[in-house]
Amino acid sequence: MFRKITLHAVLSAAIAVPALLGGQVTPASAFGWHHFAACDSPSVFRTISHRFRIADRNVIQRDLAIVDYLDVYERNYEPATEMHRIARRYCQGKVAMSDGHTRSIWYLIEKGQGFAGVGDNVEFCIDGLDPWHVYGAYCRSVR
Structure with missing residues (x-):
């Protein structure tokens, strides 16, 4: 159950961050990995x-x-x-x-x-x- 909630939170954040940044970044650079x-x-x-x-x-x-x-x-x-x-x-x-x-x-x-x-x-x-x-x-x- 906890694993399912954690996965849901991570996926929600992964979708929300690019949207908050205006969708103007690539997925890798959205998290500073590039x-x-x-x-x-x-x-x-x-x-x-x-x-x-x-x-x-x-x-x-x-x-x-x-x-x-x-x-x-x-x-x-x-x-x-x-x-x-x-x-x-x-x-x-x-x-x-x-x-x-x-x-x-x-x-x-x-x-x-x-x-x-x-x-x-x-x-x-x-x-x-x-x-x-x-x-x-x-x-x-x-x-």
Whole structure:
């Protein structure tokens, strides 16, 4: 019985908090659980490396891997505003590839846009490795 009442109270609070805050926050940030990743965050690098392995295996098919991240910096930061509700970081750097070449990389981190609004979303483009121009000519959409 006590367990049922406690569960009811927790669920009621989970529903009420976003409503009290005007419904303008993602579920994770409503409770202060979310930290916006920096350009040089290891979690961002892991995400990019993992997604690149999948893209190389299924699309590029050149047996490449990212070995290291170099000279990474934030090019631009767009805070969340009333008009644009998603904070974004635009990052640039270089990646050392398993074939010995170093290539430019551009990536975008979107706060709170991970699965179900938890965590960040990362979109990236490596110079010369976007054969279908998913990110436009010369990776323009993530620059």
